[in-house]
Amino acid sequence: MRSAQELWEAALGEIQLQVNKPNYRTWFRETKGISFKNNQLVISVPNIFIAEYFDTNQRSLIEKTLIGLTTRNISVRFQVNSVQPVSLTGCTSRETSATTTSPRFNPRYTFDSFIVGSSNRLAHASALGVAQNPGQSYNPLFIYGGAGLGKTHLLQAIGHIAQARGLAVLYVSGEQFTNEYVNAIQGQKTNDFRHKYRSLDMLLIDDIHFISGKEHTVESFFYTFNTLHTAGHQIVIASNRPPKSIPLLEDSLRSRFEWGLTAAIGLPDLETRLEILQAKAKQAGATILPDVLALIARQAKRNVRELEGGLNRVMAYARLLGTEATLDLASYALKDIASKEAEDNHSTPTIIITTVAENFQRTSEDLLSRKEDKETTLARQVAMYLLKQQNGCSLADVGIALGGRSPRVVSYACRKVALSLNMKKPTGDDKSVDIEACRLVKRKVRQIQKTINLRLQGKVFR
Ligand code: ADP
Numbered sequence: 001m002r003s004a005q006e007l008w009e010a011a012l013g014e015i016q017l018q019v020n021k022p023n024y025r026t027w028f029r030e031t032k033g034i035s036f037k038n039n040q041l042v043i044s045v046p047n048i049f050i051a052e053y054f055d056t057n058q059r060s061l062i063e064k065t066l067i068g069l070t071t072r073n074i075s076v077r078f079q080v081n082s083v084q085p086v087s088l089t090g091c092t093s094r095e096t097s098a099t100t101t102s103p104r105f106n107p108r109y110t111f112d113s114f115i116v117g118s119s120n121r122l123a124h125a126s127a128l129g130v131a132q133n134p135g136q137s138y139n140p141l142f143i144y145g146g147a148g149l150g151k152t153h154l155l156q157a158i159g160h161i162a163q164a165r166g167l168a169v170l171y172v173s174g175e176q177f178t179n180e181y182v183n184a185i186q187g188q189k190t191n192d193f194r195h196k197y198r199s200l201d202m203l204l205i206d207d208i209h210f211i212s213g214k215e216h217t218v219e220s221f222f223y224t225f226n227t228l229h230t231a232g233h234q235i236v237i238a239s240n241r242p243p244k245s246i247p248l249l250e251d252s253l254r255s256r257f258e259w260g261l262t263a264a265i266g267l268p269d270l271e272t273r274l275e276i277l278q279a280k281a282k283q284a285g286a287t288i289l290p291d292v293l294a295l296i297a298r299q300a301k302r303n304v305r306e307l308e309g310g311l312n313r314v315m316a317y318a319r320l321l322g323t324e325a326t327l328d329l330a331s332y333a334l335k336d337i338a339s340k341e342a343e344d345n346h347s348t349p350t351i352i353i354t355t356v357a358e359n360f361q362r363t364s365e366d367l368l369s370r371k372e373d374k375e376t377t378l379a380r381q382v383a384m385y386l387l388k389q390q391n392g393c394s395l396a397d398v399g400i401a402l403g404g405r406s407p408r409v410v411s412y413a414c415r416k417v418a419l420s421l422n423m424k425k426p427t428g429d430d431k432s433v434d435i436e437a438c439r440l441v442k443r444k445v446r447q448i449q450k451t452i453n454l455r456l457q458g459k460v461f462r
């Protein structure tokens with residue numbers, strides 16, 4: 001059997017023929033095959049951004065190439081090369097910032113390039129707040145939301161400002177923190193580890209949910225948190241779910257996460273998606289027809305990463321064919337996104353949300369939006385109830401599915417709808433209960449449940 005590096009070099013030979021030279025140089029040149037076991041090839045990459053880029057954009061090309069070479073069903077994993085910690089973590093300190101020129105934070109992730117809409121307004125404003133007044137406004141700031149919605153972008157944007165002000169700031173993911181801690185224990189370097197983290201002015205920790213269940217890492221993070229917080233140093237945390245819903249975390253740490261401000265990022269609405277696309281196209285120096293941008297914005301709606309991917313694809317296809325990005329070309333380039341969406345359209349949560357929306361004569365986007373009129377709010381509450389009851393989603397997941405609402409809001413909605421369903425007749429003198437309204441909700445929920453069940457069995461679609 002070939003070694004990991006030999007196998008990877010053979011694959012790189014093939015890949016070089018398939019991607020253009022600048023792309024190859026940017027992304028592939030500094031990669032290595034480091035282990036090959038159980039049909040999994042681990043590829044070392046120089047930094048977290050390249051790992052993310054590979055994960056979202058190149059995984060299928062790489063796996064296809066490896067399968068072609070070996071006729072085995074190979075999967076790949078991207079591992080950030082720990083020998084180059086400088087590019088791995090964005091760390092600066094007063095002593096070192098002047099002596100180094102390597103980019104500490106991703107230059108693309110700044111406040112200037114972040115488009116604000118109703119789905120991310122609070123997260124953006126609070127991130128800007130802590131960047132301008134670290135340790136003074138909200139500490140910690142806890143940002144949560146689904147994948148690809150801009151959490152890392154905001155953390156890095158804070159990092160840029162802190163760095164420019166000469167603060168000792170470190171950006172690290174939960175996974176890197178864990179690895180560093182484990183390495184420190186193994187190498188008997190826990191003093192260095194402690195010193196590194198506890199001497200910071202600002203800690204930006206991404207994807208904190210990764211440490212859940214890792215008892216010693218959690219404990220070590222707990223002490224790091226306390227030291228920094230007591231000293232009034234800023235901590236910013238990002239996670240895919242709110243503190244309450246991170247499993248296997250000590251309550252003491254969970255409650256500390258809530259000491260400051262918790263801000264959710266939800267799915268961007270159509271208008272924001274369009275604005276993001278316009279900004280990204282401008283950044284890339286491309287002129288794209290408004291209709292084409294609108295098509296991408298309509299199709300790529302699950303997160304901003306998908307939106308960027310859609311735009312990049314359309315631009316790449318146009319370049320490849322040497323033509324303008326027309327609507328036809330764009331719909332061809334976006335067909336993968338469209339088919340993923342069709343798959344999504346048949347998922348239970350989507351069926352629940354669309355059925356509720358239709359029944360209330362609203363759109364799914366209304367339910368995910370910030371609209372607060374009585375009817376839309378009621379529809380959203382019914383959708384929350386059904387997602388929880390019928391689909392067994394957690395409060396946090398329901399909140400995320402409905403545009404980034406907090407578990408508290410979801411819990412209130414579920415109780416309110418359940419109350420309407422259980423209401424038989426007015427209880428005593430309680431005039432505050434509108435029995436007619438309860439009956440109406442009950443009728444609607446029954447009807448909706450019936451349609452959902454039929455749709456789930458594939459009997460009725462529209
Ligand atoms: P997350 O960390 O939440 O998974 P990222 O911060 O990595 O998401 O964002 C994914 C991509 O989308 C990045 O390229 C980021 O720049 C972009 N992005 C996300 N939100 C916005 C926004 N509001 N404006 C501009 N770009 C955004």
Ligand code: MG
Nearest residue numbers: 151152153206
């Ligand atoms: Mg991220």
